[in-house]
Amino acid sequence: MRRAAYKVVTHELATEVDRLTRAASRLCATSPDPALRDHAPWALRTALQxxxxxxxxxxxxxxxxxxxxxxxxxxxxARAVFTVPEEAGAVSVVRDLALGRAGDGPGHLEFRARFAQTSSALRAKSVEDTGFYRYVPLLSANEVGGNPGSPAVSPRTSTRTARACSATGPRPAPLCRRTTRSAAPTCARPSPCSPSARSAGPTRSRR
Incomplete structure (x- = not known):
């Protein structure tokens, strides 16, 4: 999945990453903190990716x-990818921008919104549209929300899950009731397979 993510972020979503890089560069250039102005655009782009x-x-x-x-x-x-430790500081800058720790101005809000949109598109395209087409142990496990690494569960897990759903889920309305303590149950709608229903035969509609 990581290889698929690299492929998508450097090709299909390259334009979105470039836009984020420009936004981060502008925020760093206009920041009152002189330390932020030293980060090169290529370092910010690498940190983003x-x-x-x-x-x-x-x-x-x-x-x-x-x-x-x-x-x-x-x-x-992400910092370990950088050869020069000083350039790895761009990762902290990008993370602070994404987390809203660097400010709440219009540019900061735009960066956070675009970062979230890009990460969502990257996850969908790299996992569902790329990774799921490369690794197919069981096709039905490659649906949206699936996990090809765990395509099935054990019978014990399936039974435990079904029991939990039965215990916590909605219960159907009862079809039968007793008129007295000793009386037999009276069904609101008799089963078509019951003896009384068979002996009565088909009913005719009233005109």
Whole structure:
């Protein structure tokens, strides 16, 4: 999946990554922090690509904990790609921009929105439209939301899941009721296979 993500982020989504790179460059150039002005566009682009391919979910949402999506572990792996440690600081800049830690101006909001949109498209295209076509142990497991690495579950897991759904799911309305404690159940709609239904024969509609 990682190879598929690299292919998509450098080809199909190259325009979106370039747009994010320009947005990050503008924010760094206009930042009051002099340290941010030293990051070259190529370093910001590399940081963007390396972070995007390491996202495990579709997108970070502002309403949730975005740091749980753009994780520090992913950032550490992205920094390791850089040969020069000083240039690896671009990863922290991009991560702070994506998490909203660098400001709340219009440019920052636009960057976060475009980063989320690009990560969503990357995940869909790299996993469902690329990876699922390369690895096909079971075709039915390659549907949207599937996991080709775990195409099936054990009978025990299936039974446990079915029991849990039965215990917590909605129950059907009862079809039979007792008129008294000792009386036999009276069904609201007799079964067509019951003896009474067979002896009664077909009913004729009233004109």
């Amino acid at each position: 390396e972070l995007l391919v390491r996202l495990e979910v579709y997108r970070p949402y502002a309403s949730g904990d975005a740091a749980a999506v753009v994780t520090e572990e992913a950032a550490a792996e």
